[in-house]
Amino acid sequence: MGRSPCCEKQHTNKGAWTKEEDERLIHYIKLHGEGCWRSLPKAAGLLRCGKSCRLRWINYLRPDLKRGNFTEEEDDLIINLHSLLGNKWSSIAARLPGRTDNEIKNYWNTHIKRKLCSRGIDPQTHRPLGSVSGTNKTSNNSSSSSNSNNSNVNRFELETKESVVPLMQQVPANIDNGEDSNGCSGLSSEEVFPQINLELSIGIPFPSCQRSQFSPVNLNQSQKQQQQRVSYQLFQSTMPDVCLCYGLDFQKKHACSCRVITTL
DNA sequence: AACGGCTGCAACCGCGATGAC
DNA sequence: CGTCATCGCGGTTGCAGCCGT
Known part of the structure; x- marks a missing residue:
């Protein structure tokens, strides 16, 4: 079942990234640009799998990331986009400059869900909690x-x-x-x-x-x-x-x- | 001070999509 | 057209730090 692992796991580090690993990755990408994640770790001298490098860069090291708290405007935009797109975190992130899909996903699960629940809104359906779900009351608006x-x-x-x-x-x-x-x-x-x-x-x-x-x-x-x-x-x-x-x-x-x- | 539960976030995993051959 | 490699996404996990007891 499933596909073969993306890399030789026994020769790769896992878990939190060290400062030195970060610096190696940043240095390499500054010189060669993004992409070729498969071959990047070896070329950059990192004992990590390509996926891990990609994730680290995209979610944490990219220079254009806007760290810090989400604003009210961002909150509202996320809620609106989620109501339209569902859990399409990357699509949502594409509309929030400087934010990553992972960051938005985490923020949704830890903050916004709770916020909506406290307002009596179901975070999945965006409808009032306790309301009949699943039916699009449509209206026979002729x-x-x-x-x-x-x-x-x-x-x-x-x-x-x-x-x-x-x-x-x-x-x-x-x-x-x-x-x-x-x-x-x-x-x-x-x-x-x-x-x-x-x-x-x-x-x-x-x-x-x-x-x-x-x-x-x-x-x-x-x-x-x-x-x-x-x-x-x-x-x-x-x-x-x-x-x-x-x-x-x-x-x-x-x-x-x-x-x-x-x-x- | 020690412990345990909770929270938030970084990182991992599995799988679908896509492109090259 | 089928197979394989790679990328990218969404769900899940692991763990550090915080807080209350």
């Missing part, structure tokens, strides 16, 4: 699915104030970015985003982004080019209390539905 292919070109507006809905009530547990709308979730975009059905036409970058102070992140080029599918894209907002998620049909170049999510 209007939601009907008009997704009207092309109201270059229009991007929130329909009403009521379209701003609490995050924990609405976000399905497992929206994965890039998830095929016909794929594992089996949810159409309208089912995923039943509350609002904003019609918008986009170019990339979507021109209204500037007007609305949104900027796109996590665009998936290969999906854009290769497949007709709906992708769920997260927009990180410069507005303090809102982020936006929408379903986008890359082939037809318009979004199918859209919704706004408040932060917690």
Whole structure:
């Protein structure tokens, strides 16, 4: 079962890194750059396996790491991203400059989980503790699915104030970015985003982004080019209390539905 | 001072994804 | 196309330090 070990374990050190090992690793990477983790330990004169070197560099030694406490803004961003991406720590970390996936994962498990629980929120589902889980109460909002292919070109507006809905009530547990709308979730975009059905036409970058102070992140080029599918894209907002998620049909170049999510 | 439980974090492990051959 | 090597991710573990008794 399983694969063979990544290195000769009997000849490698394990456990905490010494200062000297750190210095060797830093020195080597400064000279030769990152990569080739397999051969790095030998070349750098380290009795470590490549995986261990990579982890040490990425999680601790990289010069661009921002050590220290998380800010409230980072907390909120992590919570929002987790509600959308789930335990995709590397994806979350990609949106927090200077933070690593491991750091965020640890922080989530030690601080944020507790914080959410104390607020009466289930950290996994982001719904109120004790609420019925698993069902996407959707609403038979009839209007939601009907008009997704009207092309109201270059229009991007929130329909009403009521379209701003609490995050924990609405976000399905497992929206994965890039998830095929016909794929594992089996949810159409309208089912995923039943509350609002904003019609918008986009170019990339979507021109209204500037007007609305949104900027796109996590665009998936290969999906854009290769497949007709709906992708769920997260927009990180410069507005303090809102982020936006929408379903986008890359082939037809318009979004199918859209919704706004408040932060917690 | 000694002990034990708890906490936070660094590091490890297993496995899926990806690319080279 | 299949196999193998490597990378990268997420879950888990181990341990040092803290705190209460």
